[in-house]
Amino acid sequence: MSDLSKEALAAGARAALEGIEGKALSPKDRLALPVQDMPCQDPVARGQNMHEVAQGYDEAQARIEANRCLGCKNAPCVSGCPVRVDIPGFIAEIQKGDFAQAARVIKRTNLLPSICGRVCPQEGQCQAPCTLGKSLKSIDKAVQIGRLERFVADWERSSGAAGAPAAGHATGKRVAIVGSGPAGLTCAVDVRRQGHEVVIYEAFQKAGGVMVYGIPEFRLPKELVRSEAGVLESMGVRFELNYLVGRTRKLRALLAEDGFDAVFIGAGAGLPKFMDIPGENLVGVFSANEYLTRANLMKAYDRPRAATPIYPSRRVAVLGGGNVAMDSARMALRLGAEEVHILYRRTREEMPARAEEVGHAMEEGVVFDFLSSPTRVLAGADGRCEALEVLSYALGEPDASGRRSPVAIKGSEKVLPYDTVIVAIGNESNPLLARTTPELKVDRKGHIIVDERQKTSIERVYAGGDIVLGAATVILAMGEGRRAAAAINEVLQ
Amino acid sequence: MSRILAKRRLSEEVYRIEVEAPLVARERKAGQFVIVQADAEYGERIPLTIADADPGRGSISLIFQAVGASTHKLAAKEPGAEIVLLGPLGNPTHIERFGWAVCVGGGIGLAPLHPIVEALKAAGNRVTVISGARTKDLLIMQEEMQALADEHLVVTDDGSAGRKALVTEPLKELCGQSPKPDIAVAIGPPVMMKFCAEATRPFGVRTLVSLNTIMIDGTGMCGGCRVTVGGETKFVCVDGPEFDGHLVDWELMMSRLKSYKKLEDEAHERCHLEQAAERLAAGGAR
Ligand SMILES: Cc1cc2nc3c(=O)[nH]c(=O)nc-3n(C[C@H](O)[C@H](O)[C@H](O)COP(=O)(O)OP(=O)(O)OC[C@H]3O[C@@H](n4cnc5c(N)ncnc54)[C@H](O)[C@@H]3O)c2cc1C
Ligand SMILES: Cc1cc2nc3c(=O)[nH]c(=O)nc-3n(C[C@H](O)[C@H](O)[C@H](O)COP(=O)(O)OP(=O)(O)OC[C@H]3O[C@@H](n4cnc5c(N)ncnc54)[C@H](O)[C@@H]3O)c2cc1C
Ligand code: SF4
Numbered sequence A: 001m002s003d004l005s006k007e008a009l010a011a012g013a014r015a016a017l018e019g020i021e022g023k024a025l026s027p028k029d030r031l032a033l034p035v036q037d038m039p040c041q042d043p044v045a046r047g048q049n050m051h052e053v054a055q056g057y058d059e060a061q062a063r064i065e066a067n068r069c070l071g072c073k074n075a076p077c078v079s080g081c082p083v084r085v086d087i088p089g090f091i092a093e094i095q096k097g098d099f100a101q102a103a104r105v106i107k108r109t110n111l112l113p114s115i116c117g118r119v120c121p122q123e124g125q126c127q128a129p130c131t132l133g134k135s136l137k138s139i140d141k142a143v144q145i146g147r148l149e150r151f152v153a154d155w156e157r158s159s160g161a162a163g164a165p166a167a168g169h170a171t172g173k174r175v176a177i178v179g180s181g182p183a184g185l186t187c188a189v190d191v192r193r194q195g196h197e198v199v200i201y202e203a204f205q206k207a208g209g210v211m212v213y214g215i216p217e218f219r220l221p222k223e224l225v226r227s228e229a230g231v232l233e234s235m236g237v238r239f240e241l242n243y244l245v246g247r248t249r250k251l252r253a254l255l256a257e258d259g260f261d262a263v264f265i266g267a268g269a270g271l272p273k274f275m276d277i278p279g280e281n282l283v284g285v286f287s288a289n290e291y292l293t294r295a296n297l298m299k300a301y302d303r304p305r306a307a308t309p310i311y312p313s314r315r316v317a318v319l320g321g322g323n324v325a326m327d328s329a330r331m332a333l334r335l336g337a338e339e340v341h342i343l344y345r346r347t348r349e350e351m352p353a354r355a356e357e358v359g360h361a362m363e364e365g366v367v368f369d370f371l372s373s374p375t376r377v378l379a380g381a382d383g384r385c386e387a388l389e390v391l392s393y394a395l396g397e398p399d400a401s402g403r404r405s406p407v408a409i410k411g412s413e414k415v416l417p418y419d420t421v422i423v424a425i426g427n428e429s430n431p432l433l434a435r436t437t438p439e440l441k442v443d444r445k446g447h448i449i450v451d452e453r454q455k456t457s458i459e460r461v462y463a464g465g466d467i468v469l470g471a472a473t474v475i476l477a478m479g480e481g482r483r484a485a486a487a488i489n490e491v492l493q
Numbered sequence B: 001m002s003r004i005l006a007k008r009r010l011s012e013e014v015y016r017i018e019v020e021a022p023l024v025a026r027e028r029k030a031g032q033f034v035i036v037q038a039d040a041e042y043g044e045r046i047p048l049t050i051a052d053a054d055p056g057r058g059s060i061s062l063i064f065q066a067v068g069a070s071t072h073k074l075a076a077k078e079p080g081a082e083i084v085l086l087g088p089l090g091n092p093t094h095i096e097r098f099g100w101a102v103c104v105g106g107g108i109g110l111a112p113l114h115p116i117v118e119a120l121k122a123a124g125n126r127v128t129v130i131s132g133a134r135t136k137d138l139l140i141m142q143e144e145m146q147a148l149a150d151e152h153l154v155v156t157d158d159g160s161a162g163r164k165a166l167v168t169e170p171l172k173e174l175c176g177q178s179p180k181p182d183i184a185v186a187i188g189p190p191v192m193m194k195f196c197a198e199a200t201r202p203f204g205v206r207t208l209v210s211l212n213t214i215m216i217d218g219t220g221m222c223g224g225c226r227v228t229v230g231g232e233t234k235f236v237c238v239d240g241p242e243f244d245g246h247l248v249d250w251e252l253m254m255s256r257l258k259s260y261k262k263l264e265d266e267a268h269e270r271c272h273l274e275q276a277a278e279r280l281a282a283g284g285a286r
């Protein structure tokens, strides 16, 4: 987030680089280096297009940012990363200018760095405990680990150096993966590396899960997801798209009849929650999943080429405070809405969205109505959504967890005109697999119950990602996919 | 992707295609549907009921009416072409030995009704079929129905075939008999299903309807297909498609179906223009 252009940021970094070239840097020198801002498309221009907002570091910026890292012996950053990327290790390679080696270091633990570098909530993970941020008394001044990770991955891709991990010698064992989100893709790679045959079953017409249908192009170019899926194909992983396990074929049949020796379920969360308020089924009220799927997967923004329509909106209310809400709001703006509001029951501090996305949404003109929540959706004469009745809240006393919960202010109801409402308050787990596989144990919320090695209640069936964790993150889903793969590889030995 | 094996035009607007889909053909049950897409990159996902299946040949048949852009694009596909196909989706019709079942099919609704009539017969029910359409040309599946049904009543709006009446008239008469039907099944345009439900309500004859809401994924992921049934929100693709017609909030359902009316009409118009242009171009080349 910077007002400076990509060129200006790069020029600044080049100048700083000349100043340190050939010098041995003391920790104090490193502390003095300027934190590198992310060059971004201009907020007004980007409101009119779907191109990626954050444009990425150039080499000079990456080297300056890398040189800020103190290479701490105890590396507190690593413990903040769910998959324990060797952060000081890969950053040291960037300092040396060996980007290929940096990529190899990251990929030892993280198979999708171009994606994680873009979408991980770094301020709550690897960058939170960073010593540099602590010394400079601002989390914003921590080493920009995610941006460096993205730089390395993008460099590797564009240099053509990215090779597919090698598949091991054929073992004759077969593994089925249900779902092609980050959990499924990661599990597939690790199992394939052992030489087992892998088939990924995916309900949609494209692989990638939320990375293709939910997270918009302007934040995560679909080309990246396609190319990651391409890597898997080149390793010999087979994709069976348009295949719904549970319906096209029962889960049990994969093991009992189709000759699979193990199954991994990475089916994602994917059952949208609604507020349960009157008027919620009116025309003009959408789940974020529907709105974003129409826009991303079905490319509804590409009129007239796309056949899928998207609702023409003028005033949009987005309900929620997470990444999904930010994505919906920013998508609505790009699709031509005149005014987009995010209604959130708490305040900015409590919003679970990535800090960078909140900042981007604000820059683009999304209006944030904190401490407010709707009580009903009102229809106009045509029977469509026309207004929301909204109630104001105040933050109450901290509860046992220390979180101040919102308390409704009596009599504060206001009726505000909105023709479109997008509900982005989270997802529950899709019941389809559990309903069609009675032996599969799920908890009260429908999440598949697994042991510490990701094994479900059925022998040789493992699960991970959002279907186990509830709505989580890309990197956590990957972590679970990995752990399941390790367990599968062990039982198939 | 799934290959189209055969295509037949049943009437001016209605097509029957046979598509290669061995797993769907093996798993499907009466009442289930598939999602199809004419093109994986830009096509719209639309639901169509499985009208018939041939597990031996590994194929299913879909019968659809070309009502808008996506169905026209599908209709323009020739055997050999490939389409996206996902299924079977939705819950199978609950079939048991009810006794006497009255099955009402309106227009294109006769296609999804066919496998249900078949299954009801197989379960030992006495089945009365009421086939209805605007006009004679739009009556489909008549030979099949004639062969299956214990009684078969035909009505058309204009009297060009069978009795000149709406399907609700014979339905009411049957409900008035003693003993009354044990169950009614109505599939067709939403207004027809609504009035069928109104017709049977005073007689207390349980009436199943198959809702044709707008869908995208068909797997429970988007909520676009939601309807209010008995005051509760239901997702048609995973909780349905069949519901108790007496509990459906029809006004809301019909209003939701028209969500994109204006955009759809524009797309339909454009599609007609493009197809006309193609025909002209093809004619010119000859
Ligand atoms: C709009 C949005 C924005 C987000 N932003 C971020 C972000 O910035 N950073 C971040 O870390 N996380 C973000 N998340 C969360 C993150 O995307 C998820 O936690 C992650 O994708 C979960 O991965 P998964 O592999 O468990 O499942 P998913 O990505 O949900 O993939 C599951 C796949 O399985 C398929 N499937 C389901 N059932 C079946 C079946 N029975 N048979 C065959 N296929 C099936 C689905 O079609 C889907 O493709 C966001 C989520 C959304 C919705
Ligand atoms: C479970 C189910 C089974 C169905 N089975 C059949 C069948 O066997 N034969 C048949 O002819 N039709 C069937 N339909 C209806 C069929 O899906 C629509 O006619 C088709 O989607 C129209 O698309 P279009 O682009 O050609 O027309 P459009 O001009 O875009 O739309 C015409 C009307 O179709 C409906 N519609 C539009 N988009 C969708 C969508 N994505 N999903 C569902 N409905 C939509 C709307 O009411 C719209 O006003 C079924 C619908 C459902 C839900
Ligand atoms: S994977 Fe995510 S959390 Fe881990 S180092 Fe990379 S950006 Fe940070």
Ligand code: SF4
Pocket (backbone or CB within 6 Å): A068, A069, A070, A071, A072, A075, A076, A077, A078, A087, A088, A129, A130, A131, A132, A133, A143, A145
């Ligand atoms: S904590 Fe920060 S400064 Fe220390 S090694 Fe990690 S990234 Fe570098």
Ligand code: FES
Pocket (backbone or CB within 6 Å): B214, B215, B216, B217, B218, B219, B220, B221, B222, B223, B224, B225, B226, B235, B236, B237, B238
């Ligand atoms: S079609 Fe998306 S939930 Fe039913």
